[in-house]
Amino acid sequence: MGKYDTQYLSNKKIIMKSGQTGAKLRGNKKNTSFFSRCTLKDSCMKPNTGAAFQDILSTYHFMVASTCLITDQWEPSADIKGYDTYDFIVVGAGSAGCVLANRLTEITQWRVLLIEAGGDPPIESYIPQFDQTLRKTQYDWNYKTAPTGRINQANVGEIVHWPRGKMLGGSSGINGMIYFEGLPDDYEKWHNLGNPEWRPDILRKFFKKSQSLQDEKLLQNPLIRNTYGLHGPQIINTFNSTYRNLTLNVLSSYNEMGFKIREDLQTAQLLGSGIFRATAYNGRRASTASTYLSYIQNRTNFKLIKNTLVLKVLIDNNQRAYGVLLKQKGKIMKIFARLEVILSAGTINSPQLLMLSGIGEKNHLEAKRIQCKVDLPAVGKNLQDHMILTVPVFSNYPGYENIDEKYLDVALYAYNRSGSLAQARIADILAFFAKDKNALIPDYQSHLIIFPRNSTQAKNYFSIYKEPIAQTFANLIEEHSVYIFQFNLLHPYSRGNISLNTNRPVDYPLIYPNYFDDTRDLDAAVEGVQILSEIVNTNFFRSINAFLGRYNWSECNAYKTNSADYWRCIAPQIVTTVYHPVGTCAMGPNPSASVVDSRLRVHHVKGLRVIDASIMPNITSCNTNGPTIMIAERGSDLIKEDYGIVELN
Ligand SMILES: Cc1cc2nc3c(=O)[nH]c(=O)nc-3n(C[C@H](O)[C@H](O)[C@H](O)COP(=O)(O)OP(=O)(O)OC[C@H]3O[C@@H](n4cnc5c(N)ncnc54)[C@H](O)[C@@H]3O)c2cc1C
Missing domain, CATH: 3.50.50.60 (FAD/NAD(P)-binding domain)
Structure with missing residues (x-):
């Protein structure tokens, strides 16, 4: 929580409740919603004195007014x-x-x-x-x-x-x-190319000049506090995550795979896994x-x-x-x-x-x-770009999205900028890792998006692919939640x-973009995506019956899922971007x-x-x-x- 966590609205002080988490994705419940059960027959015009309506209308007014501050x-x-x-x-x-x-x-x-x-x-x-x-x-x-x-x-x-x-x-x-x-x-690489003004120690000064780390918990750690600038214009904080129960499970899996959990990945020189810092504060993009x-x-x-x-x-x-x-x-x-x-x-x-x-x-x-x-x-x-290979992991947890809680999240957001609206669609954890477990520089990064069972957004995610890939995944999504691991190659040789x-x-x-034009990129990506895909064999993912989704593409159907040949075949055909x-x-x-x-x-x-x-x-x-x-x-x-x-x- 940062210093912007209190907000003033019409003389009312709205205080963020620390740890407020908003809606949760629940277990395997069917999609039943309070709202879906409400019908127009359920008239609000019950006998009343007006006092209740006054409060309800004031609340609506408060919610609408609160959005003006966004x-x-x-x-x-x-x-x-x-x-x-x-x-x-x-x-x-x-x-x-x-x-x-x-x-x-x-x-x-x-x-x-x-x-x-x-x-x-x-x-x-x-x-x-x-x-x-x-x-x-x-x-x-x-x-x-x-x-x-x-x-x-x-x-x-x-x-x-x-x-x-x-x-x-x-x-x-x-x-x-x-x-x-x-x-x-x-x-150092930029500097060594003949750019004397871009020595890493000089650039640190300009990073710090730009930064204002505002996560009060992290600021207690002297190492982290010293890593960031504190007085620059660019606010850096941590999302008030709704998914913490889920993401902590995934972090435990990363940890099991040797991607050690770090309190702050930048301070840990981009090796390991953890919650990332965001250009956001108080539930608002910065x-x-x-x-x-x-x-x-x-x-x-x-x-x-x-x-x-x-x-x-x-x-x-x-x-x-x-x-x-x-x-x-x-x-x-x-x-x-x-x-x-x-x-x-x-x-x-x-x-x-x-x-x-x-x-x-x-x-x-x-x-x-x-x-x-x-x-x-x-x-x-x-x-150059960081390309994505999507590794879909299907499982039986979490279950369906709870629609009532989704509406509650909107209310929570209007109230104190918490709940799921206060964080990006992408889960706020990620991992950096390398082929060589002792490496000091990561080769790969993994982002994550978690979709509940039968999620339309998950189907949309895969609708960028031709048939039968899109339909095969859509069928799986109907019966499963999906963890979308976005695998990135950090140092591509290919040039577009x-x-x-x-x-x-x-x-x-x-x-x-010429992704994979240089064959070293495909070699490296295949090795890395295989390492990442092993996440299905960690304790948490085993406990939720997770399995790797397979791209149903005839040219690659002869190869075993997650084999080097499979990825070598499918990767160039399904590659997308992480927009860098x-x-x-x-x-x-x-x-x-x-x-x-x-x-x-x-x-x-x-x-x-x-x-x-x-x-x-x-x-x-x-x-x-x-x-x-x-x-x-x-x-x-x-x-x-x-x-x-x-x-x-
Ligand atoms: C979808 C997406 C997700 C990303 N996620 C992340 C992330 O989570 N973290 C991260 O670190 N990076 C992320 N990136 C990358 C990061 O945002 C970019 O590297 C960075 O914003 C690039 O900044 P820039 O100033 O070079 O270009 P931009 O920020 O794109 O700015 C260029 C500006 O110039 C304007 N412009 C262009 N042409 C003209 C013209 N002819 N006349 C007038 N105006 C013009 C454009 O409208 C734009 O406003 C993401 C990028 C995208 C697109």
């Missing part, structure tokens, strides 16, 4: 005029862009314009449990990978959906809120829009414009970026930058914008009829790419192999930087939001240094 207050989009000039133009108000807007506007003489293609985050972005309902809505760019005929043959359309947030907060408004920093080894942007809206040197698409960066004949071309309410405008344009549009859109602006591989640009201003072949290359489909900014680029694409504007010293230098300036272009997840030369050993926020903190500091501003901290 979202931030957003100012309307600022007015801009064509040919306006700002010192800095930041493109994209996502994980990185919000940080930059905040840090750059600390310098009062700099006028900063932040441009976002999406609008204000909807209430579903703030309520953790609704994270997945944002997908394929206007708040999601809703990208898809391009079919290749080589992988994803078992996926409907032979593609993988790649959601990306399109709102203030960007993907930090749609993500699973899992927070990690990564390992010194991750950043996107970078909430933590970095909401309170700077009224800075006089800052303008934020929303629902505005940047079409390209304007580059003059001296290869200097001097502004952007944008489209707002159907109107196309030029806006000028006196000092710099900064692209923080994310791993897909930043390279797309560079290419649309004439910066990229010459042949590719010319094939798309774009005049090449800077031949930079690495733009869009080096795409992003290229233009057309030269029109509104046309989506082509995304080729990075690397398409990689940082490095060599312009033929990278896009930005170690100060995040685009090679051969003046006045243009890229600062977002796309600059990672190698993907981190963990979820990528925390590292992206750090990149933006580091990037802001490099900009300040470049203009002679020395900060005291």
Whole structure:
């Protein structure tokens, strides 16, 4: 529980009850609900004096009023005029862009314009449990990978959906809120590639600058307290989990497998299992829009414009970026930058914008009829992602979802932000593990989602697969609960790419993740997924008659479930993503192999930087939001240094 656990509403102090757990998934009960038994015949108009109704109506009023406190207050989009000039133009108000807007506007003489293609985050972005309902809505760019005929043959359309947030907060408004920093080894690799500003000990300072750990229990542990920053804008806490009884069982299984339970996985250097930290507090998402942007809206040197698409960066004949071309309410405008344009549009859109602006591989640009201003072949290359292999474990526990308790959860959430709505759909535990039990760096990660028996959401989860896979799993779901272990390979060798489909900014680029292109990835994944699948043989899973679900795919039917041959056959066909694409504007010293230098300036272009997840030369050993926020903190500091501003901290 953090310091935000008390809340004020119309002079009423609502106090979070520590340990309040909301609805529980119960044993094998049929779906009988109090609400389903209520009919319109059960009139509420029994004799009454009015006193009871007054209290009931006041309660409704309280519940409705309480929901007004969930979202931030957003100012309307600022007015801009064509040919306006700002010192800095930041493109994209996502994980990185919000940080930059905040840090750059600390310098009062700099006028900063932040441009976002999406609008204000909807209430579903703030309520953790609704994270997945944002997908394929206007708040999601809703990208898809391009079919290749080589992988994803078992996926409907032979593609993988790649959601990306399109709102203030960007993907930090749609993500699973899992927070990690990564390992010194991750950043040592970046540093060793010839990026002197990115030494792990330097970066620790910027992680800490961003962080505010607020879990009061963890703060009692000096080691954990010392691992995190305590005074930064990015709130980090722990979900008030509803599933604790279930997740503790799974943790005991991980422990039995040798993935030792840790109080804080980041402090334990990402080896073992445990409850993860989240960018959330008091049952509410803490996107970078909430933590970095909401309170700077009224800075006089800052303008934020929303629902505005940047079409390209304007580059003059001296290869200097001097502004952007944008489209707002159907109107196309030029806006000028006196000092710099900064692209923080994310791993897909930043390279797309560079290419649309004439910066990229010459042949590719010319094939798309774009005049090449800077031949930079690495733009869009080096795409890396953490892929998922789903390991479905079916069992007889928990039973059906209790619908009454689901409604109670909504009431609990309105009352004190607890219950199942207060946590993401994904269970808040995970494991990091390695092939070699004595390794100091994890090779793999496992996320978990638990669905009760006959869950529609579980069926939807598998509906991305073609028949007969989807139906086979749907049949099992009707009779079983399912534990979905999402196995990730943390350090893939395969490299994908992003290229233009057309030269029109509104046309989506082509995304080729090339999962398993490098055979070492398949070898490593097969070994790891077999290790993880052994979880069915642990005490807890045996006690609930658990068994591994099998992908019913004719090409692989000859192989025994969980054999190396089985996974080798099925993995490339069912692979999906945990949504961590990075690397398409990689940082490095060599312009033929990278896009930005170690100060995040685009090679051969003046006045243009890229600062977002796309600059990672190698993907981190963990979820990528925390590292992206750090990149933006580091990037802001490099900009300040470049203009002679020395900060005291
Ligand atoms: C579904 C999902 C779940 C995830 N779960 C986790 C998790 O639990 N933990 C974790 O650590 N990481 C997670 N990630 C990854 C993490 O959120 C991203 O790595 C991180 O948010 C990337 O930040 P960014 O600033 O690079 O891009 P984004 O946050 O995507 O920001 C880019 C912004 O630029 C805007 N933009 C793009 N193009 C234009 C344009 N032309 N004009 C104007 N604006 C534009 C976009 O609308 C967006 O707001 C998840 C990601 C997704 C999508």
